[in-house]
Amino acid sequence: MAQVLEFKLPDLGEGLTEAEIVRWLVQVGDVVAIDQPVVEVETAKAMVEVPCPYGGVVTARFGEEGTELPVGAPLLTVAVGPSAPGGEGEGSGNVLVGYGTSDAPARRRRVRSAPVGPVTADGPTGARRPDRPVVSTGAGHARVTAARTEGPVPVISPLVRRLAREGGVDLRHLAGSGPEGLILRADVEEALRAGTAHPAGAPVAAVAQAPAVRISPDRDGIRTPLKGVRGAVADKLSRSRREIPDATCWVDADATELMRARAAMNAAGAPKISLLALLARICTAALARHPELNSYVDTDAREVVQLDHVHLGFAAQTERGLVVPVVRDAHARDAESLTAEFARLTEAARTGTLTPGELTGGTFTLNNYGVFGVDGSTPIINHPEAAMLGVGRIVPKPWVHEGELAVRQVVQLSLTFDHRVCDGGTAGGFLRYVADCVEQPAVLLRTL
Structure with a gap:
């Protein structure tokens, strides 16, 4: 006789306590394999697929798409045992997203002509709507x-x-x-x-x-829930503004030589080097000289904690909102490695497949807002970090070069920093070093 087991929303890590159902990947009546993804959920950190630790036949689903469920709430029930084709008496023990124990999941197949179970995501069991003509x-x-x-x-x-x-x-x-x-x-x-x-x-x-229901900005306005990624970003930005006394300094720099250096690197036939990777390499070199900016404030202990590693975050705008993927150990990577990791994380951000671990733990953030066609910005620090480097667009401008007026590729750099961790002299020194490396990339040779 088949045994019906209940699979609950697992602990997703990173202190997350709830998730929103985005898309069901299985139907009632489907046969599932152990560790096969059964539902796609969105947390405050990322969009992830949740694998089921049981193999058998799905007998019920709980929660419609768009429903928020707390950790521990029932997701679905699975009939396992001899009468469940492909089923197995024991689960994988898998409780964390992204940790599988089996081979690729078997292709799903239907074993019933109509859904069975108390609740499904599409309404009451076996319910069917009458056919209607196209309107x-x-x-x-x-x-x-x-x-x-x-x-x-x-x-x-x-x-x-x-x-x-x-x-x-x-x-x-x-x-x-x-x-x-x-x-x-x-x-x-x-x-x-x-x-x-x-x-x-x-x-x-x-x-x-009946008259069509129109979404129009009336007295009440259009209401958009602040949840998921957007809600998490809103909470973090609000906390940053409440807790961090920030200040911003900025400088214009001649990026002509940096652009020429990048063109020379990419002409050699090796993998292409991105501009973001060169800016990241400059950041890590500057943080080695000014480590005060690679820190955070422990407010409970009233201490500034200085870190010996650089996990570099970079702001990425997606259809789901602003996210900040993190390049681990950026200080130990060369430009080629940084280029590859930026590309990988950017693609994951675009498709919504970043893991919670890839969105947390940053120690310093690089914000290339120049991609939006703007020159400058005073960004909000990514709490609990101590600073963020902003890079504007690189455009040709009149510039005095070697005593003569010339057209050069100019960029505005800005540094927003937590005034509790350092004074303006340290922040200015950091930014000036970054500008010097942008203007004369050979300066970086001292730190290679």
């Missing part, structure tokens, strides 16, 4: 279609699913314009503009019979 809102508008009766809604990415959820668009009533009905971001945005948004579970007929 067109007119040329140039999103199309609303009959509610899908079973299976997952085909959406191009979790980000589109989140956009729909926050805008009140029921994806089950939306016809996608992508291949095989795939719902794209443009489909959801068009639905919002056309006013076809309506709460999940609302009857399709209401779209044709």
Whole structure:
């Protein structure tokens, strides 16, 4: 006889106590293997896939997409034992995301024609919505279609699913314009503009019979929940402003020689070196000379803690909000290694697959806001760090070079620092050294 085991939301580490269900990866009735990812959740740190420690048949799911669950809350139940094809009597013991013990999960297959179980993410067990005709809102508008009766809604990415959820668009009533009905971001945005948004579970007929519900900035405004990554960023920035007495200094630097040096490196046929990697190498050299800025304040002990390693964070803007991936032991990496790690972390940030460990533990942050086409900024320090170096866009400007007016590649550098860990002289010395390395990259040879 099969035994039904309950799988609860595991401890995700990093002090996280809750997570939001973004996307279910299995349906009721699916056969799952041990350590197969069953649900994609978003925490305050990252978006991660949660593996199930049991192998067997999924008998129930708990929580709809968009629901926030505390650690320890039931996620799903699995029937394991002789009567569960592919099932096994014992789980893997896996309790942390990202730690698997089996080979690649087997392909999921259906074993029932209808869902079984007390609760599913798509509504009551076995519930089916009646077929409805397609309702067109007119040329140039999103199309609303009959509610899908079973299976997952085909959406191009979790980000589109989140956009729909926050805008009140029921994806089950939306016809996608992508291949095989795939719902794209443009489909959801068009639905919002056309006013076809309506709460999940609302009857399709209401779209044709009642005035469309429009999202419009009225007296109450448009409300966007501060949760997930955006909520975590909001909390951290607010805490930084409350606790850190920050100050900012800045300087213009001639980056012409740095750009020429990079061009020479990349002309040699070896792996390309990014500008961000060269700036990071300059940062670590400057922190070696001014270690006071590679520290944090222990407010309880009233002590400044100076660190002997540099875990370099860099600000990355994504569709899910601002994140700060961390390059571990940046001080021990050369420009080629830094380039590769920046590329890896940037891609993970773009796809929402950064792990909590890759988003925490930074000791200093590099903020290249020049990618937004701006010259300067006074950023908020990434709490609990002590400083952040900002880099503006590099643009041709009139500059006095060797006693003559010339057009040079100029960049504005800024340093925002915690005034508790050092005074202006230290901060100015750090920034001046960074500027000297940008203007004369040969200065770095002293620290190689």
